[in-house]
Amino acid sequence: MTSTARSTPASTTQDSNKIPATLIAGDGIGPEIMDAVTAVLDALGAPFAWDRQHGGLAGIAEAGDPLPPATLDSIRRNRLALKGPLTTPIGGGFRSVNVRLREEFQLYANLRPAKTLVPGGRFDDIDLILVRENLEGLYVAFEHYIPIGDDPHAVAISSGVNTRDGSRRIVRYAFEQAVKRGRKKVTLVHKANVLKALTGVFLEAGQEVAREYQGRITCDDRIVDACAMQLVLNPWQFDVIVTTNLFGDILSDLIAGLVGGLGAAPGANIGDRAAIFEAVHGSAPDIAGKGIANPTALVLAAGLMLDHVGLTEQAEHLRRAIHLVLNQNRTRTGDLGGSASTGDFAQALIQRINAQR
Ligand code: NAI
Ligand code: MG
Secondary structure, eight states, X not given: OOOHHHHSXXXXXXXXXXXXXXXXXXXXXXXXXXXXXXXXXXXXXXXXXXXXXXXXXXXXXXXXXXXXXXXXXXXXHHSEEEEOOOOOOSSSSSOOHHHHHHHHTTOOEEEEEEEOOSTTSSSOSOEEEEEEEOSSEEEEEEEEEEEETTEEEEEEEEEEEOOHHHHHHHHHHHHHHHHHTTOOEEXXXXXXXXXXXXXXXXXXXXXXXXXXXXXXXXXXXXXXXXXXXXXXXXXXXXXXXXXXXXXXXXXXXXXXXXXXXXXXXXXXXXXXXXXXXXXXXXXXXXXXXXXXXXXXXXXXXHHHHXXXXXXXXXXXXXXXXXXXXXXXXXXXXXXXXXXXXXXXXHHHHHHHHHHTX
């Protein structure tokens, strides 16, 4: 992965061996799974010095703001953050804090790997990487209503923005990931047959970048709807997928489903100035406070964070422990068909990590 956050640290701590990093526990199941993750990272000896900050509903409760200035300052300083899920109101209410964070720190790349953790599911041996453009497309949310008669919301209008530069940047990031991770193929996913301008520019820029990698990484392209079907019929034909913001959002949940659901899917938001690591899933209000959430996705996100700062060996150690806990101990949370609590799972991981020393 890129090591921008590590190569140009903007802050230091008293203990120069520690890596300062912002920690946002998040809403709903956030605090429960974050407790599990920090305990696991401690057992691993991960050298992060956590700077705990609020965000989301907790930010409103503590500081009257879903994204308090102190939280932004902390990320600006540390250039590195581990984040729990943040609740966003649907329809009205405040704008998604996640989207604001991505914009504030220009986190243009969203890396979402999906790898089979528990064999014997509906799809075995899945090992896909999805790279989602994180700043453009319909997520710019240039939206408004046109009132007609007494209906203030009679017409809803939204404009998407994709730039040639932004498209080149994200496709280049995907190809660089493919090179770094020994991958063979990058698939550009678009809807250029209908959204000829909005996603046509992405396809055009993508094909241009692909030519630079000719002979090293192959490239093909798919229309997003056909891609969704093919991901279900034969996911093994894909290797690295790169796509625009909204399609990436949808397809990354789809590929999380191929590997056993959201409890197992990590994500990294990468920019030149900062990197924020999180699970793909949200705050899961339906199971919050019950102690049954699966912390694996956030643990895997912490693994991506270790990769990012160059601690690949620790990251591998962590991933190996997860594999053993799931498949040898067979300690699994409810979403993966088991009965372990969040705490049981974390304890099993900690024991595995200690035993591997
Ligand atoms: P969700 O991902 O929170 O939950 C979807 C389903 O998956 C629920 O049934 C939930 O129980 C289950 N689930 C999610 N994570 C799990 C875990 N770790 N272990 C076991 N089961 C898990 O999606 P939903 O319900 O659509 O969104 C809830 C809130 O989260 C919303 O406010 C949404 O805006 C926010 N959200 C935040 C994200 C972030 O902070 N990056 C990402 C996605 C949603
Ligand atoms: Mg999503």
